[in-house]
Amino acid sequence: MGADIVPIVNDATPPEREQTPGRGRVHDDAYEPGYSGPDDPSAYASSGPPAYEPDEYGLGPVSGGFGGSVYGQRRIEPSPPPDHGKMIKGALAGLAAGLLVAGVGGFFIGRASVDDAPAVPQAPAAPPALAAIAAANRAEFGADLAPLAQPWLTDMSGCLSDRDPGGPHLGDGQQSHVLCRDGGMYLHFVAYSSADAKSADLAFRQQTALSSAAILPGAEQPGRKLGGVTGAPGTYVEYATRAGDAPALCGVWWSRDNTDAAVYVDVLCDSLGGSWTPLRAVWRRHS
Numbered sequence: 073m074g075a076d077i078v079p080i081v082n083d084a085t086p087p088e089r090e091q092t093p094g095r096g097r098v099h100d101d102a103y104e105p106g107y108s109g110p111d112d113p114s115a116y117a118s119s120g121p122p123a124y125e126p127d128e129y130g131l132g133p134v135s136g137g138f139g140g141s142v143y144g145q146r147r148i149e150p151s152p153p154p155d156h157g158k159m160i161k162g163a164l165a166g167l168a169a170g171l172l173v174a175g176v177g178g179f180f181i182g183r184a185s186v187d188d189a190p191a192v193p194q195a196p197a198a199p200p201a202l203a204a205i206a207a208a209n210r211a212e213f214g215a216d217l218a219p220l221a222q223p224w225l226t227d228m229s230g231c232l233s234d235r236d237p238g239g240p241h242l243g244d245g246q247q248s249h250v251l252c253r254d255g256g257m258y259l260h261f262v263a264y265s266s267a268d269a270k271s272a273d274l275a276f277r278q279q280t281a282l283s284s285a286a287i288l289p290g291a292e293q294p295g296r297k298l299g300g301v302t303g304a305p306g307t308y309v310e311y312a313t314r315a316g317d318a319p320a321l322c323g324v325w326w327s328r329d330n331t332d333a334a335v336y337v338d339v340l341c342d343s344l345g346g347s348w349t350p351l352r353a354v355w356r357r358h359s
Contacts, residue, residue: 202226212236212250216263220328220335221250223301223358228252228259245269256339257354263333270332277325277336280311287312287320288341290348297326300356304328308355310348312341322348324355 206225212233213221231252232239240251240260248263264270277294284291294309306328314320322341327334337354344350 205229209252212252213261214248214263216248217250217261217333219331220326220333221261224252224254224259224335227358228254245272254354256343258338260336260338261333262335265332267332270327270334273334274307274309274325274327277309277311280313281309284310284312284322287314288322288344288346288348292348297359299326299328299359301359302328304359306359310351322351324351326355326359 209221209225209228209231210218212231229252231250233250234240234242234246234248240249242249243262245265246262246269247265250261252259252261262273264273281291281294291310291312292308294307296305297308298305306326309325310323311325312320312322320341321338322344323336323338325334325336337351339351
């Protein structure tokens with residue numbers, strides 16, 4: 073749904089990150105499910121980067137990248153996404169292929185255990201610069217996706233909707249789709265055309281989660297949680313997938329109750345340091 077460099081995920085505001093924002097599949101590309109990531113991993117090979125400590129989520133630098141150096145200065149303005157397309161596309165195409173092979177309608181894991189951990193406190197009011205970033209990002213989201221996007225607004229950049237040139241195409245059962253970047257993470261905000269369409273995507277993520285341990289052990293069972301910031305109840309899935317020789321992707325899928333929308337976050341598993349803890353920290357901060 074050889075090693076390559078993964079950008080460091082950190083808590084800097086988007087203009088302070090050096091990565092060029094990622095993108096969905098370009099509208100005039102040949103159709104394939106999912107979005108397109110970077111084109112040729114070898115084009116971004118690094119030559120002896122300095123050592124850096126992991127960021128607050130525990131995501132440390134590994135070899136490879138999504139455009140530009142991941143180790144130099146961290147301050148650039150978000151720019152239009154480059155026309156790259158193959159490294160992440162292989163893994164996501166594998167997710168879509170699994171959906172076609174396994175089917176989407178009949179598999180649900182009925183394990184429910186509400187996370188009773190205390191909610192993460194809300195951050196203080198954003199300064200003017202962050203408020204401007206939040207306003208620019210908010211403009212990409214309609215009413216169906218705005219609640220899910222709200223906790224992310226000051227952290228992400230390069231957002232493109234399915235209405236934008238170069239934005240993600242709508243998949244089966246999707247009525248709107250916005251793709252953003254947060255460091256090395258790809259953020260997908262999806263509104264489904266119906267509750268059944270959302271259930272089908274949930275079933276697919278749950279199916280994918282069954283084989284996640286072979287890629288990154290320690291994934292939680294899909295189930296019920298309370299949002300770390302909002303306290304809203306919903307369904308949470310951790311999954312990992314690999315397609316051929318493409319780098320493995322790890323992700324989390326989150327949907328609040330009583331909505332037909334979800335957000336899912338994909339990142340290269342190699343950036344997680346062998347643990348799901350960094351992705352869980354990302355989810356708690358933005359859910």
